[in-house]
Amino acid sequence: MSDSPLYIQIKQFIADNIESGRWPVGHRITTELELTKQFGVSRMTVNKAIRDLVSEGKLQRKPRAGTFVCAPEEKAESPLLDIRNIADEVNQRGKHYRSEVKKQLAVTADDAIATKLGVMLGKEIFYSEIIHFENDTPIQLEVRWVNPSHAPDYLSQNFSEMTPNEYLSNSCPLSAIEHTVEAVLPDQHVQESLALKQSEPCLLLNRRTWSKDNLVSSALLYHPGSKYKLSSKIVLD
Template sequence: MSLATDAADQPTLYKRIRDDIEKRILTGEWPPGHRIPFEHELVARYGCSRMTVNKALSELAQADLIERRRRAGSFVRRPQHQSAVLKIADIRAEITALGRAYGYELIHRRQRTATAADRDRLGVQKAGKVVAITCRHSADKVPFAIEDRLIDLSSVPDAATADFSREPPGSWLLHHVPWTEAEHTISAIVADERTADALAITVGAPCLVIDRYTWRSARTITAVRLLYPGDSHRLVARFKGG
């Protein structure tokens, strides 16, 4: 194809390229994190100029369907997720509500006498028993959040025999243990090697952190830290004036 022909057909051709890539993304053929063919590969595939390809990719980036990384190429963007700050959400229900397939993996579960660090985290004085749990939640097989949780067995004795290999601890607690008070602390960190590996992100990438504590009649039920990839999750709260 000549440059003159490409220039004449550019308005239609760049739209065709954009629509083709958009269709592959929206149908799931190219899932979140998938690398889009490099510009020179798209030039060869569609028989057009690099300018035409660049315009199509720019529009897809503006629509938040792809992200362009210098020297690395273009990748399908992970969907933005919204969480309510002022309520305790069930991550499984949250992912399902987004129309995505929920996945769960129990990474670690241990029952032990509370350490000094455990007591400090739970805000308790006595060295009772706790269940320590680390698990991963995913959406469409993409890591969504890492959960690090302590459950105080003096407040929730049934947690000692609950099968957290099948049911996420957050879901189990919401359905079995009533709470009267909760607190959220929201912060941000950069991913260390362990976190980056668990969330399938790069070391040093930003992570959203939610530390949550729940009580029942002044007795601690659980303390949990949730880690989310910072580029694919946001918190939204809407308020009404009195």
């Protein structure tokens, strides 16, 4: 028997039935009462497992009818080995793009940011925090630090009309990028910004960009794990 909490075991049991095809899209799953008997647990434990799967988009509750398997939700997709304007990506998918600028100001570089951006400790740098939406769904929280020596007009831009990516690509033509990707459990601020459930993970893309030999920008790009994926294509000779 697994050492995982009982609700995790039940959640995995349901997920395995869905992923194996034993419970196809539209299938009404085993009732909560039957699952409590099968696993010898409380109704509350079963309910938590099902609620998690509902929040992840794998199950749907229908009042007085039961709980049913959902069709997989289509995920937004971005290239991993390239930089594209997120507004263009959303529009190309036939969806409506908009953004909310939460912060856009000058700050003082602490140890971590000075290292990320390759500047002296205590130097004044530019900071922005923007939520990007596909229709009315938040799909990316962008947290960015910019070296003002290379993009002096950054704070005067209207990022409700253009993205930082678009501005920086035009003012500081890209010469090199550095990417790292990891799955993280978001803090409360990221959860609220992306309207995430408490247990939902994020994809975090850590990106630094250079123009010529100048390190211009360092950004943290948070994406809802259930709604986003990153991809790459490598052509081999």
